[in-house]
Amino acid sequence: MTSAVEREQRWERNLKVLPFVLLTLATAICVATFPEVGPQSRGARVIFGILVAATAVWTWRWMYVYGRPHPVGYIGRTALTAVLTAMHPLFCIFGWIGFLDAFDSFRGRWRWVAMAATAAIMAMGQTGGPPPYDNPWQSLLLPLLFVLNFGLASLMGRYSEHLDAVSRERAATIGRLEEALAENARLQEELLAQSRSAGVRDERERLAREIHDTIAQSLAGVVAQLQAAEGSADAQDVRRRVARATEMARTALVEARRSVQDLSPAELAEAGLADALAALVAAWRDDHGAEASFVVVGDAVALHSEVEATLLRIAQEALANVAKHACAQRVGVTLTFDAAEVILDVRDDGSGFDPTAPVRGSSFGLGVMRDRARRLTGSFTVESAPGDGTAVSARIPALPRGPA
Incomplete structure (x- = not known):
């Protein structure tokens, strides 16, 4: 599956190619309609071609050499587009590209100025060229089309701003979540380390208690019985104490094994x-x-x-x-x-x-x-x-x- 990064990179490539596609399409339509619309003289058509080539070079420079939309690049391209649309109204097909990168080229109120300039070019092309007009309907349509183009572009621009804000918020949320996950992982590692340390400490304390309460006491009892047997003159008493010492020693051995295995005391088995x-x-x-x-x-x-x-x-x-x-x-x-x-x-x-x-x-x-x-x-x-x-x-x- 294509990752989000790959999809974004593909969109960026397509957006860089789109101006040249529209420029080619607009130029082809204009050339095909020269006999009816646009410059009629050979010289005017040569100038038209030179301006088209200049627009292509200018767009290429700011899209690929500079690498990103820029106010100077936008202004120069818009000026060339306005002149070419005035020479041939159908060239406004290329002028639509101004709506696409106005928000990337400008900040604040200048975005809307750029949108208005592009809307004026689109309205001029849609009414058949720049004023003055012989037909009064053209004079009436020009402001109406300007408002329509500017309104639709503004609506799309607002929606684009909303999407950008949502995207930034999501990116910030994802960043915070990643930081929280990293912090949780770090805390979990610390807790595991503390748990291991506490486990070792508890086990040491348990063994100390077990040794003191069982093994040490049994061995002390063995020593006491043997010392008493050593000082006794009664052979039967000596045998009894030695037997008791042997029993205590065996108990100490059992308790040592049980302490290691953390089992219950032998007496409770x-x-x-x-x-x-x-x-x-x-x-x-x-x-x-x-x-x-x-x-x-x-x-x-x-x-x-x-x-x-x-x-x-x-x-x-x-x-x-x-x-x-x-x-x-x-x-x-x-x-x-x-x-x-x-x-x-x-x-x-x-x-x-x-x-x-x-x-x-x-x-x-x-x-x-x-x-x-x-x-x-x-x-x-x-x-x-x-x-x-x-x-x-x-x-x-x-x-x-x-x-x-």
Whole structure:
């Protein structure tokens, strides 16, 4: 298919050729009618031919050498056309070309002056030549034909101006749309780059949380069990602690694989949240010898896997903090199911601490628990005082099992 640019170029070529086509046609008609109309003497006809050749050269110079319509070119061609039409009325056939490029040759009111000059030439040719006339009807027709030619040309000129304005507006709109598309493409590239960067950052944070909450805790448990076994004189106790250390090491390996694959915690693979927390509390009690209890309040329901994983990780971290810092004798874990949210509370009677004190660089656990809760638009609070134990509470929307 022909493109818009190719069609425009073809129209420009045709418009450059059109004056010469009309000049040839007008000259041929004039020559054919010499016996009845136009110059009768041989000398007048030679002058007519010279003027036709001059018109052709003048038109060629301004159309092809200069390259575009120009006021000087228009005035010279119109003057030659007026003289030739006065010599032979039918030469006004060529004069019509003045209507075509008046708007391209002039600006402002001079356009209408050029249109009026061309309309006068056309009226003169249509009435049979310049005045004075022997027939009164010719004198009457001359102004009427001038008005008619000028009116029709003005109407077409106005319409051409309207089309030009619409074309410029469309071109400007297309330009703005192209700029908007380019800007949108640039913004999309920036968003993609930011999304990739955020994805990398989120994945790093996720792996950090997973390693801290699972693998690091399991390995710390392995070290604790092995150290306890090393200092024990009871062979049965040594075997029990080594077996427990082996189990923890295997759990750490499983969690490492699951962290890489972004799967749910191993404890939730075949059990619900309440059962997984009960098993976690029981294992922690066996490992540390402290009194630990677990209570479920409300009807346990299946929650979204991300919610269950988050609560389980918070409970693991809270119990790890109790074992590491609190020196507690009693620990209580409560899981409360509400209509709108699920609440996890972990309390101990340990040494406690001052929550308003500056956070040590190694205190990573509380921040991890808080980030986990906020990640699901939940909340995390800590209540503690030196010598009065610690209570942490995580409240998370009770999203049902299925897509969040």
